[in-house]
Amino acid sequence: MSDKKAHEKKINILLERLNRDIEEFIRDSIESSFDIQKVSFLSNGCEPVRCWEIKGCEKEKCPAHSSEDHRCWLQVGTLCGGKVQGEFAKKYKTCFECDVLKIISGDPVRMLCENINTLIFHLKDKTIKFHELAIKDPLTGLYNRHFFNEIIEREMASIERKSETLSFIMIDIDHFKEINDTLGHLAGDKVLIEAATLIKNTARKADLAFRFGGDEFLVLLTNADCDKTTNMVGRLGDAIELWNKDNANAYGCRLSFSIGCSTCGKECDIHSALKDADEKMYQNKKEKKNGVK
DSSP states (O other), X not given: OOHHHHHHHHHHHHHHHHHHHHHHHHHHHHTTOOOGGGOGGGTTTSOOOOHHHHHTOOOTTSTTTTOSSOOGGGTTXXXXXXXXXXXXXXXXXXXXXXXXXXXXXXXXXXXXXXXXXXXXXXXXXXXXXXXXXXXXXXXXXXXXXXXXXXXXXXXXXXXXXXXXXXXXXXXXXXXXXXXXXXXXXXXXXXXXXXXXXXXXXXXXXXXXXXXXXXXXXXXXXXXXXXXXXXXXXXXXXXXHHHHHHHXXXXXXXXXXXXXXXXXXXXXXXXXXXXXXXXXXXXXXXXXXXXXXX
């Protein structure tokens, strides 16, 4: 086979992969399951180009150093969308001017693949960021009520299928209106952030914490019975006590929660379970006002 025919065959193979993987990307994007690491055309059939070898770099702390992925421009360079790292990356206004990427640009088909890869990388990055904005409360960083409504049916279907239970912990900050009125809304926001942090740090990794509205929070405990719910409430009480010891003077207020819990199993009505947790929370608040421990 002549060199020309071999080159044409290589181009055809790359173009076939390109079309196949773009089609896969479109399908997966529609299903919201796209994973940039699964796009094979970006590396298969191409010789790796390693920036640390080309530049003679010995900065082993650089994330691109000795990396199996040769795309330094998407790891530490100006095209990564994050902080530019490494002595060579900082020298360039854009990675398109770098010797490493220029080696690839000498092959138009491969450069086409890499440009598409970079485009996909940033599309995915922006999609993730927009999704985070849509499902999280901007002040506390916890999930919002919209996301709760989005995933609760899925969780309920899961417990029906697996015969498991899930539990709810409804949490309300005591005397929050007084904190706002006395210390101001900026101080109130700081208290909300601190409360959210305590709740998030106390929950298990599998649990989901939500800002349910105002100064009210909800923790969804997956595959959790009453005992696990009681354990978390106990951990949260310990965390509040420690926070007050360390921070009450600085913040000008003590932190206190009213809490209500409910557990939901097979054929459970989600609205009734939430109402039950909410009523228990307000009962807890009422008992505190009446001096009942």
